Amino acid sequence: MMDLKQDWQKPYQISTKTQESKLIIYLTGEFGLKNLASFAGEITSLFSQQKIRAMDIDFSGITYLDSAAALSIIQVQKAATAENIDCSLINLNDETKGIFSVIYEKALTRSPLKEKETREGLVTQIGGASLNILHDVVTFITFAGELLSALSYTVLHPQSLRTRDVLFYMKRAGVDGLPIVGLISMLIGLILAFMSYLQLRSVGANIYVPSLVSFAMVKELGPIMTAILVAGRSGSAFAAEIGTMVVNEEVDALTSMGFDPVRFLAVPKVLAAVIVVPLLTLYADLFGIIGGLIVGITGLDLTAHTYIIQSVKTIQVFDVVTSLIKAAVFAVIIAGIGCQKGFQVRSGAQDVGKYTTSAVVAAIFLIVVADSIFAIMFYYMR
Amino acid sequence: MQSPEHKPIIVVENATVRFGSNTVLENVSFQVNKGEILVIVGESGCGKTTLLKIMIGLQKTTAGRVLFRESNIMNAGQMELNNYRQNIGVLFQSSALFSSMTLKENIALPLQEYTNLDSATIDLIVRMKLGMVNLAGYENHSPAELSGGMKKRAGIARAMALDPIVLFFDELSAGLDPITAVELDDLIIKTNEALGTTMVVVSHELQSICKIADRVIMLDKATKGIIAEGTPADLKEKATDPRVRSFFLRQAPEHNSQDRSYVR
Structure with missing residues (x-):
């Protein structure tokens, strides 16, 4: 009956015949979603201009009909009734009757069970946003407590630590990050050396370029750049991983088995980050100085020997130690925020994206805040 | 039930799928007839x-062809x-509704993408489809607000949005309670009868299979191919293959009972 090939280019045909005050519309060909827009309008225009009392739509010539087309014919029928034309559908075969049998009038007219969500006013939005910030602070503090208790449990029961996970995340966050951290640090060192050379050459103080580069790298740029890179690479990964586990009910499964999800999922990540970020920071410092060295040798007429002596002279043990402490604190921030945001995911792919973004943004923000606190603290400690 | 016209709509010819050295399907041939389940x-x-x-064209065969209306979709371009x-x-096992959209937006998506209808008409079509799967009034709900059975029905409504010729169902009643599963079976049969849509259903719910199937093909894990083909009644009563019999009579295959147990 219905052909397998629907050729939508083939024109359907609509012909009419008038008997007394009755209009008969013959539909021939294929009527479906693809030509819905045109034929519905055509049929409507046939009766809307004429003074008729009754109208029949004849289905005997139809070779293909889908539910969307049937629906639009029902709409035509309704439009005709609205104009006081008695419209009936005739010569339907079993197949077309079947299609009409699953179109329910109630479904078409029923009002939605739930209203469309409307946009809130500005005041409500600001209020909501403020409450959200408050809620974020509360969850953050709660999570910090949970993390602390889980960490102390791990310290007291070292056998409970999932060492394989720690090693895995050390590789992910540390070893896999070596190329990009090295490259960025070297470029930073290079830029730093070049910029300071442009300023210092006017007073003939080229010899201080190595000091400036190594001092800036070790004290500030090394830890900060490394922390930002790790936040982008691993903080986001932690959030996305835990978030997806929440969506897949894996976190619920852990809880139902009596595991503490924080101890199970967050502790290995935090420990791995604490071990790896200070090491990455040292590595970044080294590459920053190498970057400066390249400029020093090629542009400043310094020998490698002088450059290294100058660099080493500037850096004191105190600076290196404090930069490592900073790096460790940054690591806790990055991994902690990453995991916390992951646990905040409730449902759906969009939530995972939202909290992954927020993990990176919050981590970078807190890193900078922590760094300013350290700057003041270390100044008074000297 | 509509009389199957034995007019093939999809033909799978000698399909073989291997992932590395792991063979998943070996030389599978069968056809899907128009209008059948x-x-x-x-x-x-x-x-x-x-x-x-x-x-569905989501997986390429290592060898063999899949014909839809005489054209091979295995070497078809994008x-x-x-x-x-x-x-x-297609109705996926997990329904795969887009969680960030309401039901209306989910169902309207293919209509907006593939037709040039105005939004009022699309709206009306969406309402009709929701009515067909008995979800009238739920257009502004998001998938997260629905139960498992409702999600499946909404998934069917989205799969039917463009009035497809063939509907595929992966694990139709997986994870549903018996009553919801029966309702879903009824919906499938009704849709098949009313719209004449051809349906291909992957299932292992024996009751559901016997109820909805016009024809069954049975795959075997060991041979990676089809070991039985026919109506559910045929397979249940006439099949001689022990694997088919154990499936349809709900008995565990013999090797399980012959395994040595530690406690006798």
Whole structure:
């Protein structure tokens, strides 16, 4: 009956015949979603201009009909009734009757069970946003407590630590990050050396370029750049991983088995980050100085020997130690925020994206805040 | 039930799928007739879902052809494949509704993408489809607000959005309670009868299979191919193959009972 090939280019045909005050519309060909827009309008225009009392739509010539087309014919029928034309559908075969049998009038007219969500006013939005910030602070503090208790449990029961996970995340966050951290640090060192050379050459103080580069790298740029890179690479990964586990009910499964999800999922990540970020920071410092060295040798007429002596002279043990402490604190921030945001995911792919973004943004923000606190603290400690 | 016209709409010819050295399907041939409900059964891991995926064009065969209206979709270009996909609808195991959209937006998406209808008409079509799957009034709900059975029905409504010629169902009643599963079976039968849509269903719910299937093909894990084909009644009563018998009579295969147990 219905052909397998629907050729939508083939024109359907609509012909009419008038008997007394009755209009008969013959539909021939294929009527479906693809030509819905045109034929519905055509049929409507046939009766809307004429003074008729009754109208029949004849289905005997139809070779293909889908539910969307049937629906639009029902709409035509309704439009005709609205104009006081008695419209009936005739010569339907079993197949077309079947299609009409699953179109329910109630479904078409029923009002939605739930209203469309409307946009809130500005005041409500600001209020909501403020409450959200408050809620974020509360969850953050709660999570910090949970993390602390889980960490102390791990310290007291070292056998409970999932060492394989720690090693895995050390590789992910540390070893896999070596190329990009090295490259960025070297470029930073290079830029730093070049910029300071442009300023210092006017007073003939080229010899201080190595000091400036190594001092800036070790004290500030090394830890900060490394922390930002790790936040982008691993903080986001932690959030996305835990978030997806929440969506897949894996976190619920852990809880139902009596595991503490924080101890199970967050502790290995935090420990791995604490071990790896200070090491990455040292590595970044080294590459920053190498970057400066390249400029020093090629542009400043310094020998490698002088450059290294100058660099080493500037850096004191105190600076290196404090930069490592900073790096460790940054690591806790990055991994902690990453995991916390992951646990905040409730449902759906969009939530995972939202909290992954927020993990990176919050981590970078807190890193900078922590760094300013350290700057003041270390100044008074000297 | 509509009389199957024995007019093949999809033909799978000697399909073989291998992932590395792991063979999932070996030399599978069968056809889907127009207007019928074909159920693919077999134990877990026998390649049912892979078979479904090659029919949807999500998985390429290592060898063999899949014909839809005489054209091979295995070597079809992206354009032809997209054309093919407008003629089919798929209900995935997890319903796969887009969680960030309401039901209306989910169902309207293919209509907006593939037709040039105005939004009022699309709206009306969406309401009609929701009515067909008995979800009238739920257009502004998001998928997260629905129960498992409702999600499946909403998934069916989305799969039917473009009035497809063939509907595919992966694990139709997986994870549903018996009553919801029966309701879903009824919906499938009704849709098949009313719209004449051809349906390919992957399932291992025996009751559901016997109820909805016009024809069943059974895949086997060991041979990676079809070991039985026929109506559910045929397979239940006339099959001689022990694997088919154990499936339809709900008995565990013999090797399980012969395994030595520690406690006698």
